[in-house]
Amino acid sequence: MWVVVDPFYSELGSRVVVSGGFDLLPLEFKVFPDGEFYVRFLGDVSGSSVFVVMGCLPFQQSDCFLRGVFFASTLKDLGARFVSVFYPYLPYSRQDKRFLSGECVSAKVFVDVLFSAGADLVATIDVHSPDVFSVFGERFINLSSLRAWSEYLSSRVKGSFFLVAPDEGRLDVVSRLARMVDVPYTSFRKVRDLKSGKIVSLEPRDESELVELSKGNDTAIIFDDIISTGGTAARAVKLLRKYFDGRVITLFTHGLFLPGSIQKLIEAGVNKIVSTDTVKNSFAEVTVADLIVDFIKKNIT
Numbered sequence: 001m002w003v004v005v006d007p008f009y010s011e012l013g014s015r016v017v018v019s020g021g022f023d024l025l026p027l028e029f030k031v032f033p034d035g036e037f038y039v040r041f042l043g044d045v046s047g048s049s050v051f052v053v054m055g056c057l058p059f060q061q062s063d064c065f066l067r068g069v070f071f072a073s074t075l076k077d078l079g080a081r082f083v084s085v086f087y088p089y090l091p092y093s094r095q096d097k098r099f100l101s102g103e104c105v106s107a108k109v110f111v112d113v114l115f116s117a118g119a120d121l122v123a124t125i126d127v128h129s130p131d132v133f134s135v136f137g138e139r140f141i142n143l144s145s146l147r148a149w150s151e152y153l154s155s156r157v158k159g160s161f162f163l164v165a166p167d168e169g170r171l172d173v174v175s176r177l178a179r180m181v182d183v184p185y186t187s188f189r190k191v192r193d194l195k196s197g198k199i200v201s202l203e204p205r206d207e208s209e210l211v212e213l214s215k216g217n218d219t220a221i222i223f224d225d226i227i228s229t230g231g232t233a234a235r236a237v238k239l240l241r242k243y244f245d246g247r248v249i250t251l252f253t254h255g256l257f258l259p260g261s262i263q264k265l266i267e268a269g270v271n272k273i274v275s276t277d278t279v280k281n282s283f284a285e286v287t288v289a290d291l292i293v294d295f296i297k298k299n300i301t
Contacts, residue, residue: 001022001023001048001049001050001051001296001300001301002022002023002024002025002043002045002048002049002050002051003016003017003020003022003023003024003025003050003051003052003053003296004024004025004027004041004050004051004052004053004071004075005017005024005027005053005055006052006053006054006055006064006067006071007027007029008055008056008057008060008063008064008067009055009056009057009279009280010055011055011277011280012053012055012088012277012278012280012287012288012289012292013053013055015277015287015289016053016289016292016293016296019289019290019293020293020296020297022051022296025041025042025043025045025050026041026042026043027039027040027041027042028040028041028042037063037066037067037070039067039070039071039074041074041075041078045075045078045079045080046078046079046080047079047080047081048080048081049080049081049082049083049084049300049301050075050080050082050083050084051084051086051296051300052068052071052072052075052083052084052085052086053086053088053292054067054068054071054085054086054087054088055088055280056087056088056089056091056279057279057280058256058257058258058279061091061092062091064087064091065091065092065110065113068085068087068114068117068119069113069114069117071085072085072114072117072118072119073117073118075118076117076118076119077118082120082121082300083118083119083120083121084119084120084121084122084123084300085114085119085121085122085123086122086123086124086292087122087123087124088124088125088276088277088278088279088288088292089124089125089226089254089256089278089279090107090110090111090124090127091110092106092107092109092110093106093107093110093124093127093128093129094107094128094226095107096108096128096129096132097129097132105132107128107129107132107133108132108133108135111133111136111140112136115136115139120139121139121140121141122136122139122140122141123140123141123142123143123295124141124142124143125142125143125144125145125253125276125278125288125291126142126143126144126145126225126226126253126254126278127142128225128226130142141295141299143291143292143295144173145253145276145278145286145288145291146173146176146177146180147180147291148276148286148287148288148290148291149177149223149251149286150177150180150181152274152285152286153177153181153183153221154181156285157219157221157249158218159217159218159219160183160216160217160218160219161183161217161218161219161220161221161249162178162183162184162185162186162213162217162219162220162221163177163178163183163184163185163186163221163222163223164185164186164187164188164220164221164222164223164236164240165185165186165187165188165222165223166187166188166202166222166223166224166232166233166235166236167187167188167189167190167202167232167236168187168189168190168205170187170223170224170225171187171205173223173225174187174223177223184213184217186204186205186206186209186210186213187205188202188203188204188205188236188239189202189203189204189205190202191203201235202235202236202239203239204239204243210243210244211243213244214243214244214245214246217246218246218247219246219247219248219249220240220244220246220247220248220249221248221249221250221251222236222237222240222248222249222250222251223250223251223252224236224250224251224252224253225252225253225254226252226253226254226255226256227250227252227254227255227256227257227261227275228256228258228261229258229260229261229264230257230258230260230261230262230263230264230265231264233250233252233261233264233265233268234261234264234265234267234268235268237250237265237268237269237270238268238269240269241268241269247271247272248269248270248271248272249270249271249272249273249274250265250270250272250273250274251274251275252273252274252275252276252283253275253276253278254275254276254278254279255275255276255278255279255281255283255284256279256281257275257281257282257283274286276288277289
């Protein structure tokens with residue numbers, strides 16, 4: 001089996017290759033002056049299984065998508081027996097339903113194009129709405145980052161702490177993580193304008209529960225799957241600060257950190273920001289490399 005590492009963000013892919021002891025497929029890649037890509041694989045993949053570790057950067061999601069298409073199509077055309085394309089962060093996945101008439105459901109289109117290009121398997125970590133991809137059956141895999149986070153919390157967070165889900169959509173995941181590390185948890189819920197349906201604020205799901213947790217713990221930890229502009233996380237931190245004066249940590253699987261997002265978190269009152277390395281960022285204290293290695297060894301031959 002070969003592993004291909006996307007040259008635009010090679011750190012994570014390289015960790016996977018070294019940790020797993022896999023064979024790295026040499027790749028020649030360049031960008032022409034007009035922005036077009038050149039791809040050439042320098043090994044014989046005929047009859048082999050190839051696992052591609054993609055690497056996406058903020059503001060370059062479309063390029064990341066196109067590289068994956070080029071890789072999958074070329075590898076299949078060169079005779080690869082089985083091509084897996086792994087996007088640690090899956091671009092375009094947040095447009096997972098048609099909110100307004102005529103909208104493109106980009107999440108489905110993205111994955112469908114990868115399969116059409118030659119991918120036999122597409123996998124990712126903590127995709128925003130896993131149920132959307134059930135149409136692809138076992139060809140689409142969504143891994144959970146909870147094992148990596150539980151190891152981080154158990155080894156790096158000192159003193160008593162509780163977890164907070166920023167909204168109802170993250171409550172199930174946060175409750176599972178809380179059980180893994182044996183700590184209490186609570187959540188906020190969105191408050192919508194009754195006429196427009198737009199989210200106008202957050203409120204505690206159970207205010208008395210939040211008050212009790214705030215009195216009895218040193219640290220509060222907000223966990224979300226992604227940070228982009230930082231608006232949602234900042235609102236959650238700001239609301240939490242009305243009840244809790246201890247240490248506040250925010251955890252994100254996918255740290256896009258668009259301009260202004262970090263300032264919003266700091267101004268809201270956060271003490272520490274932590275992310276995984278699914279996307280290249282300055283707050284990546286947690287690596288998902290071991291999760292990917294285990295997945296390859298158990299599922300790819």
